[in-house]
Amino acid sequence: MADLILHHYPTSPFAEKIRTVLGFKQLAWKSVLIPPVLPKPDVVALTGGYRRTPVLQIGADIYCDTALICDVLEHIAPVPALYPPLHKGMARTLAQWGDTTLFWTSMAYNFQPKGLADLFGAAPELGKAFADDRRAMSTNMTRLRPQDATGAYKSYLRRVSETLGSQDFVMGEVPTLADFSLYHPLWFTRVRTPSLAGILELTPAVLQWMDRMAALGHGTPEKFDAESAIQRAASSVPASLLTDSTFQDDHGIALGARVTIAAESFGAETTEGELVAATRTHFTLRREDARAGTVQVHFPRIGYVLKKVETPA
Incomplete structure:
Protein backbone atom coordinates (compact mmCIF):
# COMPACT_ATOMS: atom_id res chain seq x y z
CA MET A 1 0.00 0.00 0.00
CA ALA A 2 1.13 3.55 -0.70
CA ASP A 3 2.34 5.67 2.21
CA LEU A 4 -0.11 7.48 4.47
CA ILE A 5 0.80 11.17 4.33
CA LEU A 6 -0.87 13.38 6.93
CA HIS A 7 -0.85 17.13 6.34
CA HIS A 8 -1.31 18.71 9.78
CA TYR A 9 0.10 21.03 12.43
CA PRO A 10 0.83 20.18 16.08
CA THR A 11 -1.80 22.35 17.79
CA SER A 12 -4.74 21.26 15.60
CA PRO A 13 -7.32 19.35 17.69
CA PHE A 14 -8.75 17.52 14.67
CA ALA A 15 -5.23 16.52 13.67
CA GLU A 16 -4.78 15.13 17.19
CA LYS A 17 -7.91 13.06 16.63
CA ILE A 18 -6.34 11.42 13.58
CA ARG A 19 -2.88 11.13 15.15
CA THR A 20 -4.47 9.21 18.01
CA VAL A 21 -6.41 6.96 15.61
CA LEU A 22 -3.10 6.20 13.89
CA GLY A 23 -1.73 5.27 17.31
CA PHE A 24 -4.74 3.07 18.08
CA LYS A 25 -4.22 1.21 14.81
CA GLN A 26 -0.41 1.24 15.20
CA LEU A 27 0.14 2.59 11.71
CA ALA A 28 3.23 4.15 10.18
CA TRP A 29 2.71 7.50 8.47
CA LYS A 30 4.53 10.44 6.96
CA SER A 31 4.12 13.80 8.68
CA VAL A 32 3.91 16.98 6.60
CA LEU A 33 3.65 20.09 8.76
CA ILE A 34 1.49 22.83 7.29
CA PRO A 35 0.75 26.43 8.36
CA PRO A 36 -2.20 26.92 10.72
CA VAL A 37 -3.37 29.95 8.71
CA LEU A 38 -3.44 31.05 5.08
CA PRO A 39 -1.63 31.11 2.73
CA LYS A 40 -1.38 27.33 2.29
CA PRO A 41 -0.24 26.93 -1.32
CA ASP A 42 0.98 23.35 -0.90
CA VAL A 43 -2.28 22.20 0.67
CA VAL A 44 -4.37 23.94 -1.99
CA ALA A 45 -2.27 22.35 -4.75
CA LEU A 46 -3.61 19.00 -3.51
CA THR A 47 -7.15 19.92 -2.47
CA GLY A 48 -8.01 22.68 -4.94
CA GLY A 49 -9.34 25.00 -2.25
CA TYR A 50 -10.26 23.05 0.88
CA ARG A 51 -7.92 24.13 3.65
CA ARG A 52 -9.21 22.67 6.92
CA THR A 53 -6.79 20.51 8.91
CA PRO A 54 -5.87 17.67 8.65
CA VAL A 55 -5.78 16.22 5.14
CA LEU A 56 -4.79 12.62 4.41
CA GLN A 57 -2.94 11.89 1.17
CA ILE A 58 -2.41 8.43 -0.28
CA GLY A 59 -0.65 8.80 -3.62
CA ALA A 60 -2.89 10.96 -5.81
CA ASP A 61 -5.95 10.53 -3.57
CA ILE A 62 -6.69 13.32 -1.13
CA TYR A 63 -9.13 12.65 1.72
CA CYS A 64 -10.75 15.65 3.42
CA ASP A 65 -12.50 15.79 6.82
CA THR A 66 -11.66 13.51 9.74
CA ALA A 67 -14.96 11.63 9.43
CA LEU A 68 -13.91 10.38 6.00
CA ILE A 69 -10.27 9.93 6.98
CA CYS A 70 -11.40 7.56 9.75
CA ASP A 71 -13.33 5.50 7.18
CA VAL A 72 -10.16 5.21 5.08
CA LEU A 73 -8.02 4.18 8.04
CA GLU A 74 -10.64 1.60 9.02
CA HIS A 75 -10.39 0.11 5.53
CA ILE A 76 -6.61 -0.02 5.71
CA ALA A 77 -6.47 -1.49 9.22
CA PRO A 78 -9.87 -2.96 10.18
CA VAL A 79 -8.48 -4.37 13.43
CA PRO A 80 -8.76 -2.87 16.00
CA ALA A 81 -12.10 -1.53 14.83
CA LEU A 82 -13.35 2.03 15.10
CA TYR A 83 -16.89 0.83 14.33
CA PRO A 84 -17.63 -2.38 16.28
CA ALA A 215 -1.48 6.25 26.05
CA LEU A 216 -2.56 5.03 22.60
CA GLY A 217 0.20 7.21 21.16
CA HIS A 218 0.49 8.42 17.57
CA GLY A 219 1.70 5.35 15.71
CA THR A 220 5.01 5.69 13.87
CA PRO A 221 5.38 9.11 12.23
CA GLU A 222 8.23 10.04 9.89
CA LYS A 223 9.05 13.59 8.83
CA PHE A 224 8.21 14.38 5.21
CA ASP A 225 8.18 17.64 3.28
CA ALA A 226 5.38 19.22 1.32
CA GLU A 227 7.20 19.32 -2.01
CA SER A 228 7.92 15.58 -1.83
CA ALA A 229 4.24 14.96 -1.03
CA ILE A 230 3.16 16.96 -4.08
CA GLN A 231 5.67 15.09 -6.25
CA ARG A 232 4.26 11.83 -4.87
CA ALA A 233 0.79 12.88 -6.06
CA ALA A 234 2.10 13.90 -9.48
CA SER A 235 3.79 10.52 -9.99
CA SER A 236 0.80 8.44 -8.81
CA VAL A 237 -2.43 7.27 -10.42
CA PRO A 238 -5.61 7.99 -8.44
CA ALA A 239 -7.03 4.82 -6.88
CA SER A 240 -9.64 5.44 -4.17
CA LEU A 241 -9.71 3.25 -1.07
CA LEU A 242 -13.37 4.10 -0.45
CA THR A 243 -15.35 0.92 -0.97
CA ASP A 244 -18.89 2.15 -1.68
CA SER A 245 -19.40 3.05 -5.34
CA THR A 246 -23.15 3.03 -6.11
CA PHE A 247 -24.26 6.37 -7.55
CA GLN A 248 -26.81 8.14 -5.34
CA ASP A 249 -28.25 11.16 -7.12
CA ASP A 250 -29.84 13.58 -4.68
CA HIS A 251 -28.99 16.72 -6.68
CA GLY A 252 -29.88 15.99 -10.30
CA ILE A 253 -26.20 16.24 -11.17
CA ALA A 254 -24.75 13.54 -13.42
CA LEU A 255 -21.35 11.97 -13.01
CA GLY A 256 -18.86 13.76 -15.22
CA ALA A 257 -20.39 17.17 -14.54
CA ARG A 258 -18.27 20.12 -13.48
CA VAL A 259 -19.08 20.81 -9.82
CA THR A 260 -17.93 22.53 -6.67
CA ILE A 261 -17.91 21.11 -3.15
CA ALA A 262 -17.63 23.15 0.02
CA ALA A 263 -18.21 22.70 3.73
CA GLU A 264 -21.65 23.77 4.95
CA SER A 265 -20.27 26.29 7.41
CA PHE A 266 -16.75 26.56 8.82
CA GLY A 267 -14.06 26.80 6.16
CA ALA A 268 -16.40 27.04 3.18
CA GLU A 269 -13.74 27.47 0.49
CA THR A 270 -14.76 25.58 -2.64
CA THR A 271 -13.01 22.82 -4.54
CA GLU A 272 -13.92 22.55 -8.22
CA GLY A 273 -13.55 19.51 -10.45
CA GLU A 274 -15.24 16.70 -12.34
CA LEU A 275 -17.71 14.67 -10.27
CA VAL A 276 -16.57 11.04 -10.47
CA ALA A 277 -18.41 9.61 -7.44
CA ALA A 278 -21.50 10.51 -5.42
CA THR A 279 -22.37 7.63 -3.12
CA ARG A 280 -24.42 7.36 0.04
CA THR A 281 -21.34 8.35 2.08
CA HIS A 282 -19.02 10.48 -0.05
CA PHE A 283 -18.32 12.69 -3.05
CA THR A 284 -15.19 12.48 -5.21
CA LEU A 285 -13.86 15.11 -7.61
CA ARG A 286 -11.17 14.65 -10.22
CA ARG A 287 -9.08 17.74 -10.80
CA GLU A 288 -5.88 18.83 -12.50
CA ASP A 289 -3.16 20.87 -10.84
CA ALA A 290 0.00 22.28 -12.39
CA ARG A 291 2.11 20.87 -9.54
CA ALA A 292 0.20 17.83 -8.28
CA GLY A 293 -1.06 16.52 -11.62
CA THR A 294 -4.31 14.54 -11.77
CA VAL A 295 -5.72 14.00 -8.28
CA GLN A 296 -8.96 12.75 -6.76
CA VAL A 297 -10.28 14.77 -3.83
CA HIS A 298 -12.74 12.99 -1.54
CA PHE A 299 -15.29 14.52 0.84
CA PRO A 300 -17.92 13.01 3.15
CA ARG A 301 -21.48 13.65 2.00
CA ILE A 302 -22.63 14.81 5.44
CA GLY A 303 -21.55 18.37 6.12
CA TYR A 304 -20.74 19.30 2.52
CA VAL A 305 -22.59 21.11 -0.26
CA LEU A 306 -22.47 19.93 -3.88
CA LYS A 307 -23.29 22.41 -6.67
CA LYS A 308 -23.10 22.21 -10.42
CA VAL A 309 -20.89 24.75 -12.16
CA GLU A 310 -23.16 26.60 -14.55
CA THR A 311 -21.54 27.48 -17.85
CA PRO A 312 -22.40 30.88 -19.36
CA ALA A 313 -25.02 30.78 -22.12
Whole structure:
Protein backbone atom coordinates (compact mmCIF):
# COMPACT_ATOMS: atom_id res chain seq x y z
CA MET A 1 0.00 0.00 0.00
CA ALA A 2 1.13 3.55 -0.70
CA ASP A 3 2.34 5.67 2.21
CA LEU A 4 -0.11 7.48 4.47
CA ILE A 5 0.80 11.17 4.33
CA LEU A 6 -0.87 13.38 6.93
CA HIS A 7 -0.85 17.13 6.34
CA HIS A 8 -1.31 18.71 9.78
CA TYR A 9 0.10 21.03 12.43
CA PRO A 10 0.83 20.18 16.08
CA THR A 11 -1.80 22.35 17.79
CA SER A 12 -4.74 21.26 15.60
CA PRO A 13 -7.32 19.35 17.69
CA PHE A 14 -8.75 17.52 14.67
CA ALA A 15 -5.23 16.52 13.67
CA GLU A 16 -4.78 15.13 17.19
CA LYS A 17 -7.91 13.06 16.63
CA ILE A 18 -6.34 11.42 13.58
CA ARG A 19 -2.88 11.13 15.15
CA THR A 20 -4.47 9.21 18.01
CA VAL A 21 -6.41 6.96 15.61
CA LEU A 22 -3.10 6.20 13.89
CA GLY A 23 -1.73 5.27 17.31
CA PHE A 24 -4.74 3.07 18.08
CA LYS A 25 -4.22 1.21 14.81
CA GLN A 26 -0.41 1.24 15.20
CA LEU A 27 0.14 2.59 11.71
CA ALA A 28 3.23 4.15 10.18
CA TRP A 29 2.71 7.50 8.47
CA LYS A 30 4.53 10.44 6.96
CA SER A 31 4.12 13.80 8.68
CA VAL A 32 3.91 16.98 6.60
CA LEU A 33 3.65 20.09 8.76
CA ILE A 34 1.49 22.83 7.29
CA PRO A 35 0.75 26.43 8.36
CA PRO A 36 -2.20 26.92 10.72
CA VAL A 37 -3.37 29.95 8.71
CA LEU A 38 -3.44 31.05 5.08
CA PRO A 39 -1.63 31.11 2.73
CA LYS A 40 -1.38 27.33 2.29
CA PRO A 41 -0.24 26.93 -1.32
CA ASP A 42 0.98 23.35 -0.90
CA VAL A 43 -2.28 22.20 0.67
CA VAL A 44 -4.37 23.94 -1.99
CA ALA A 45 -2.27 22.35 -4.75
CA LEU A 46 -3.61 19.00 -3.51
CA THR A 47 -7.15 19.92 -2.47
CA GLY A 48 -8.01 22.68 -4.94
CA GLY A 49 -9.34 25.00 -2.25
CA TYR A 50 -10.26 23.05 0.88
CA ARG A 51 -7.92 24.13 3.65
CA ARG A 52 -9.21 22.67 6.92
CA THR A 53 -6.79 20.51 8.91
CA PRO A 54 -5.87 17.67 8.65
CA VAL A 55 -5.78 16.22 5.14
CA LEU A 56 -4.79 12.62 4.41
CA GLN A 57 -2.94 11.89 1.17
CA ILE A 58 -2.41 8.43 -0.28
CA GLY A 59 -0.65 8.80 -3.62
CA ALA A 60 -2.89 10.96 -5.81
CA ASP A 61 -5.95 10.53 -3.57
CA ILE A 62 -6.69 13.32 -1.13
CA TYR A 63 -9.13 12.65 1.72
CA CYS A 64 -10.75 15.65 3.42
CA ASP A 65 -12.50 15.79 6.82
CA THR A 66 -11.66 13.51 9.74
CA ALA A 67 -14.96 11.63 9.43
CA LEU A 68 -13.91 10.38 6.00
CA ILE A 69 -10.27 9.93 6.98
CA CYS A 70 -11.40 7.56 9.75
CA ASP A 71 -13.33 5.50 7.18
CA VAL A 72 -10.16 5.21 5.08
CA LEU A 73 -8.02 4.18 8.04
CA GLU A 74 -10.64 1.60 9.02
CA HIS A 75 -10.39 0.11 5.53
CA ILE A 76 -6.61 -0.02 5.71
CA ALA A 77 -6.47 -1.49 9.22
CA PRO A 78 -9.87 -2.96 10.18
CA VAL A 79 -8.48 -4.37 13.43
CA PRO A 80 -8.76 -2.87 16.00
CA ALA A 81 -12.10 -1.53 14.83
CA LEU A 82 -13.35 2.03 15.10
CA TYR A 83 -16.89 0.83 14.33
CA PRO A 84 -17.63 -2.38 16.28
CA PRO A 85 -20.75 -3.98 14.75
CA LEU A 86 -22.84 -3.75 17.93
CA HIS A 87 -22.13 -0.03 18.38
CA LYS A 88 -21.62 1.21 14.82
CA GLY A 89 -24.57 3.60 14.69
CA MET A 90 -24.15 4.98 18.19
CA ALA A 91 -20.40 5.43 17.75
CA ARG A 92 -20.96 7.53 14.63
CA THR A 93 -23.73 9.55 16.28
CA LEU A 94 -21.66 10.36 19.36
CA ALA A 95 -18.69 11.14 17.14
CA GLN A 96 -20.70 13.67 15.16
CA TRP A 97 -21.82 15.36 18.40
CA GLY A 98 -18.21 15.44 19.62
CA ASP A 99 -16.91 16.92 16.37
CA THR A 100 -19.57 19.65 16.31
CA THR A 101 -21.41 20.65 19.50
CA LEU A 102 -18.73 19.61 21.97
CA PHE A 103 -15.91 20.94 19.78
CA TRP A 104 -17.36 24.41 19.25
CA THR A 105 -18.32 24.73 22.92
CA SER A 106 -14.82 23.78 24.03
CA MET A 107 -13.22 26.20 21.56
CA ALA A 108 -15.39 29.08 22.76
CA TYR A 109 -14.25 28.25 26.29
CA ASN A 110 -10.58 27.79 25.33
CA PHE A 111 -10.29 31.03 23.37
CA GLN A 112 -10.91 33.37 26.26
CA PRO A 113 -8.04 35.64 27.38
CA LYS A 114 -6.23 33.09 29.58
CA GLY A 115 -6.32 30.50 26.84
CA LEU A 116 -5.12 32.96 24.24
CA ALA A 117 -2.22 33.86 26.54
CA ASP A 118 -1.27 30.17 26.74
CA LEU A 119 -1.35 29.88 22.96
CA PHE A 120 0.10 33.19 21.82
CA GLY A 121 1.42 35.02 24.89
CA ALA A 122 4.95 35.24 23.51
CA ALA A 123 3.80 36.17 20.01
CA PRO A 124 0.67 38.34 20.02
CA GLU A 125 1.04 39.04 16.31
CA LEU A 126 0.52 35.31 15.65
CA GLY A 127 -2.59 35.44 17.82
CA LYS A 128 -4.00 38.28 15.75
CA ALA A 129 -3.23 36.47 12.48
CA PHE A 130 -4.90 33.33 13.81
CA ALA A 131 -7.98 35.22 14.98
CA ASP A 132 -8.31 37.02 11.64
CA ASP A 133 -7.94 33.73 9.75
CA ARG A 134 -10.57 31.91 11.79
CA ARG A 135 -12.93 34.86 11.58
CA ALA A 136 -12.75 34.61 7.81
CA MET A 137 -13.40 30.87 7.98
CA SER A 138 -16.47 31.24 10.20
CA THR A 139 -18.51 33.83 8.30
CA ASN A 140 -22.22 33.49 9.14
CA MET A 141 -21.53 31.07 12.01
CA THR A 142 -23.07 31.71 15.42
CA ARG A 143 -20.31 31.51 18.01
CA LEU A 144 -20.83 31.07 21.76
CA ARG A 145 -19.44 33.65 24.14
CA PRO A 146 -16.93 32.24 26.66
CA GLN A 147 -19.33 32.99 29.53
CA ASP A 148 -22.06 30.87 27.94
CA ALA A 149 -19.63 28.19 26.81
CA THR A 150 -18.27 27.64 30.32
CA GLY A 151 -21.55 26.39 31.75
CA ALA A 152 -22.30 24.29 28.67
CA TYR A 153 -18.81 22.76 28.71
CA LYS A 154 -19.22 21.74 32.36
CA SER A 155 -22.54 20.09 31.51
CA TYR A 156 -21.07 18.25 28.55
CA LEU A 157 -18.13 17.01 30.62
CA ARG A 158 -20.57 15.62 33.17
CA ARG A 159 -22.43 13.84 30.37
CA VAL A 160 -19.20 12.28 29.12
CA SER A 161 -18.37 11.23 32.68
CA GLU A 162 -21.80 9.68 33.16
CA THR A 163 -21.49 7.87 29.83
CA LEU A 164 -18.14 6.43 30.88
CA GLY A 165 -19.43 5.25 34.25
CA SER A 166 -17.04 2.51 35.34
CA GLN A 167 -16.03 1.64 31.77
CA ASP A 168 -12.57 2.27 30.38
CA PHE A 169 -13.96 3.83 27.19
CA VAL A 170 -17.17 5.46 26.04
CA MET A 171 -18.78 2.36 24.53
CA GLY A 172 -17.17 -0.27 26.72
CA GLU A 173 -13.76 -1.80 27.25
CA VAL A 174 -12.17 -0.74 23.95
CA PRO A 175 -12.12 2.61 22.10
CA THR A 176 -14.49 3.33 19.23
CA LEU A 177 -14.79 6.29 16.88
CA ALA A 178 -16.79 8.07 19.60
CA ASP A 179 -13.79 8.16 21.94
CA PHE A 180 -11.55 9.91 19.42
CA SER A 181 -14.15 12.56 18.57
CA LEU A 182 -14.92 13.30 22.21
CA TYR A 183 -11.24 13.31 23.14
CA HIS A 184 -9.68 15.87 20.82
CA PRO A 185 -11.56 19.01 22.03
CA LEU A 186 -10.73 18.07 25.64
CA TRP A 187 -7.10 17.39 24.67
CA PHE A 188 -6.87 20.97 23.40
CA THR A 189 -8.08 22.30 26.76
CA ARG A 190 -5.71 20.12 28.74
CA VAL A 191 -2.57 20.43 26.60
CA ARG A 192 -2.86 23.71 24.68
CA THR A 193 -4.69 25.95 27.17
CA PRO A 194 -3.49 24.59 30.54
CA SER A 195 -4.50 27.75 32.38
CA LEU A 196 -8.09 26.71 31.73
CA ALA A 197 -7.68 22.96 32.26
CA GLY A 198 -9.00 23.08 35.81
CA ILE A 199 -12.49 22.62 34.37
CA LEU A 200 -11.56 19.00 33.62
CA GLU A 201 -10.80 18.29 37.29
CA LEU A 202 -14.54 18.50 38.02
CA THR A 203 -14.88 15.12 36.28
CA PRO A 204 -12.07 12.78 37.44
CA ALA A 205 -13.40 9.88 35.36
CA VAL A 206 -12.94 11.99 32.24
CA LEU A 207 -9.32 12.75 33.16
CA GLN A 208 -8.60 9.06 33.71
CA TRP A 209 -10.16 8.23 30.35
CA MET A 210 -8.08 10.97 28.71
CA ASP A 211 -4.95 9.35 30.15
CA ARG A 212 -5.97 6.06 28.54
CA MET A 213 -6.55 7.80 25.22
CA ALA A 214 -3.19 9.60 25.35
CA ALA A 215 -1.48 6.25 26.05
CA LEU A 216 -2.56 5.03 22.60
CA GLY A 217 0.20 7.21 21.16
CA HIS A 218 0.49 8.42 17.57
CA GLY A 219 1.70 5.35 15.71
CA THR A 220 5.01 5.69 13.87
CA PRO A 221 5.38 9.11 12.23
CA GLU A 222 8.23 10.04 9.89
CA LYS A 223 9.05 13.59 8.83
CA PHE A 224 8.21 14.38 5.21
CA ASP A 225 8.18 17.64 3.28
CA ALA A 226 5.38 19.22 1.32
CA GLU A 227 7.20 19.32 -2.01
CA SER A 228 7.92 15.58 -1.83
CA ALA A 229 4.24 14.96 -1.03
CA ILE A 230 3.16 16.96 -4.08
CA GLN A 231 5.67 15.09 -6.25
CA ARG A 232 4.26 11.83 -4.87
CA ALA A 233 0.79 12.88 -6.06
CA ALA A 234 2.10 13.90 -9.48
CA SER A 235 3.79 10.52 -9.99
CA SER A 236 0.80 8.44 -8.81
CA VAL A 237 -2.43 7.27 -10.42
CA PRO A 238 -5.61 7.99 -8.44
CA ALA A 239 -7.03 4.82 -6.88
CA SER A 240 -9.64 5.44 -4.17
CA LEU A 241 -9.71 3.25 -1.07
CA LEU A 242 -13.37 4.10 -0.45
CA THR A 243 -15.35 0.92 -0.97
CA ASP A 244 -18.89 2.15 -1.68
CA SER A 245 -19.40 3.05 -5.34
CA THR A 246 -23.15 3.03 -6.11
CA PHE A 247 -24.26 6.37 -7.55
CA GLN A 248 -26.81 8.14 -5.34
CA ASP A 249 -28.25 11.16 -7.12
CA ASP A 250 -29.84 13.58 -4.68
CA HIS A 251 -28.99 16.72 -6.68
CA GLY A 252 -29.88 15.99 -10.30
CA ILE A 253 -26.20 16.24 -11.17
CA ALA A 254 -24.75 13.54 -13.42
CA LEU A 255 -21.35 11.97 -13.01
CA GLY A 256 -18.86 13.76 -15.22
CA ALA A 257 -20.39 17.17 -14.54
CA ARG A 258 -18.27 20.12 -13.48
CA VAL A 259 -19.08 20.81 -9.82
CA THR A 260 -17.93 22.53 -6.67
CA ILE A 261 -17.91 21.11 -3.15
CA ALA A 262 -17.63 23.15 0.02
CA ALA A 263 -18.21 22.70 3.73
CA GLU A 264 -21.65 23.77 4.95
CA SER A 265 -20.27 26.29 7.41
CA PHE A 266 -16.75 26.56 8.82
CA GLY A 267 -14.06 26.80 6.16
CA ALA A 268 -16.40 27.04 3.18
CA GLU A 269 -13.74 27.47 0.49
CA THR A 270 -14.76 25.58 -2.64
CA THR A 271 -13.01 22.82 -4.54
CA GLU A 272 -13.92 22.55 -8.22
CA GLY A 273 -13.55 19.51 -10.45
CA GLU A 274 -15.24 16.70 -12.34
CA LEU A 275 -17.71 14.67 -10.27
CA VAL A 276 -16.57 11.04 -10.47
CA ALA A 277 -18.41 9.61 -7.44
CA ALA A 278 -21.50 10.51 -5.42
CA THR A 279 -22.37 7.63 -3.12
CA ARG A 280 -24.42 7.36 0.04
CA THR A 281 -21.34 8.35 2.08
CA HIS A 282 -19.02 10.48 -0.05
CA PHE A 283 -18.32 12.69 -3.05
CA THR A 284 -15.19 12.48 -5.21
CA LEU A 285 -13.86 15.11 -7.61
CA ARG A 286 -11.17 14.65 -10.22
CA ARG A 287 -9.08 17.74 -10.80
CA GLU A 288 -5.88 18.83 -12.50
CA ASP A 289 -3.16 20.87 -10.84
CA ALA A 290 0.00 22.28 -12.39
CA ARG A 291 2.11 20.87 -9.54
CA ALA A 292 0.20 17.83 -8.28
CA GLY A 293 -1.06 16.52 -11.62
CA THR A 294 -4.31 14.54 -11.77
CA VAL A 295 -5.72 14.00 -8.28
CA GLN A 296 -8.96 12.75 -6.76
CA VAL A 297 -10.28 14.77 -3.83
CA HIS A 298 -12.74 12.99 -1.54
CA PHE A 299 -15.29 14.52 0.84
CA PRO A 300 -17.92 13.01 3.15
CA ARG A 301 -21.48 13.65 2.00
CA ILE A 302 -22.63 14.81 5.44
CA GLY A 303 -21.55 18.37 6.12
CA TYR A 304 -20.74 19.30 2.52
CA VAL A 305 -22.59 21.11 -0.26
CA LEU A 306 -22.47 19.93 -3.88
CA LYS A 307 -23.29 22.41 -6.67
CA LYS A 308 -23.10 22.21 -10.42
CA VAL A 309 -20.89 24.75 -12.16
CA GLU A 310 -23.16 26.60 -14.55
CA THR A 311 -21.54 27.48 -17.85
CA PRO A 312 -22.40 30.88 -19.36
CA ALA A 313 -25.02 30.78 -22.12
